[in-house]
Amino acid sequence: MTLTTVIQNIIKIMSRYWDVFLIKGVSITLALSAITVAFGAVFGSLLALMKMSRFKVLRGLVTAFVEFIRGTPMLLQLYVGYFIVPLLFPALGLGTFASIAVALVINSSAYVSEIIRSGIQAVDAGQGEAARSLGLSKAQTMGKVILPQAVKNILPALGNEFVTIIKETSLASTFFVGDLMTAYLTVKGVTYLAFESLIIVGVIYFVLTFCLSKLIGVYERRLKQSD
């Protein structure tokens, strides 16, 4: 196997299967990641609120949940989602893609809740005290003073979470959901060119995450400037 044959094979594969990688694979990977981050942000916010509430039991439950998600492999969580989600909600008739998406969202919401909580706690305590001293309620203080400042800590971290998720969704290929890694498995299956297919997917993953990271970097610098 020389470099020339590898390059020739890559060109051959791309001219025949480019759409499997670039259209189907990329779009499903991005869709799955976007769904995960979006819903993860919503549920993560709720979890963060629960974690900061004054109800001890609620805080304990969230802590236990977050620890469980952090302490078990993602692939295991995906299997749990794959088997359990359709059993729990048979009426919804959720397919593999949806079940896996649910598992990814649950996983991500645990991480996002920590991002949001630490983003909020990074805001100087004096800010909240100043707001309370003016007579603002706890909720008003959160909405008008803490959150607008916490967003600057949270958004870049959420962007990084998006990058992480893009890579982690590759595990979903175990269930053939059609993402980039599934595209690899498919093309490898028909062409028997495992190495070349792997290079193609690797480059695509890299371009996706690299561009996204750069974008986040630019955005982060803009936020810093406005400080």
Next chain:
Amino acid sequence: MTDTVLIETKALTKSFGSVNVLKGVDVQVHQGEALAIIGPSGGGKSTFLRCLNLLEQPDGGEVIFEGQKINQKGVDVDAYRQKMGMVFQHFNVFPHMTVQENITMAPVLLKKKTKAEAEKQAVSLLSRVGLLDKKDEYPRKLSGGQKQRLAIVRALAMEPDVMLFDEPTSALDPEMVGEVLSVIRSLVKQGMTTVIVTHEMGFAREVSDRILFMADGTIVEQGAPGALLDHPKEKRTVEFLSKVL
């Protein structure tokens, strides 16, 4: 100063863990009075001040504000805090709001004023402290002294009955202390009830009606500025003053 008691604490206690920071503090602040609190660092001055508007929840004793015991269940603390302005050592201006928004946010949100009224008031407050030209700037463009003047008028915008100052000039470069003190001085002159924790002995002597010397969580000694600063009776007061004067 009048005879009406605006704020009173009775046997106020507060601990952090095993540290007893306030060991039964009894203080009365009269309407229109300017009360200065001095004392060594760690003596509980900030904690005492923060107990007055319940930023710190006392463990025991009473905080009575305008005749109402406010450190008990069922009291709308937020409503009372609206009447107690507070100025912090580190300014705590809101960095994500313009200078004007810093001032108008609370009165508008808490429905004390319409937006137009609040903005009109902000303009007059800002010109009073010489910051009108900064109205639409963000606080990052302000010097420390300007930030503190903004923090003061932000509190004044709620038209409080008392102003609490916690070392308002301690975080300032020396050349900016004067501009902040002169704002506080003019407030006192206008009859605002003020409680000010300060290390500026000259200022305490000049503007206050009474000085409390606080150390180790108790009021060691109190009196008129001249009496307390020039003829202290307690050993601890003498020791402290000999270090700072």
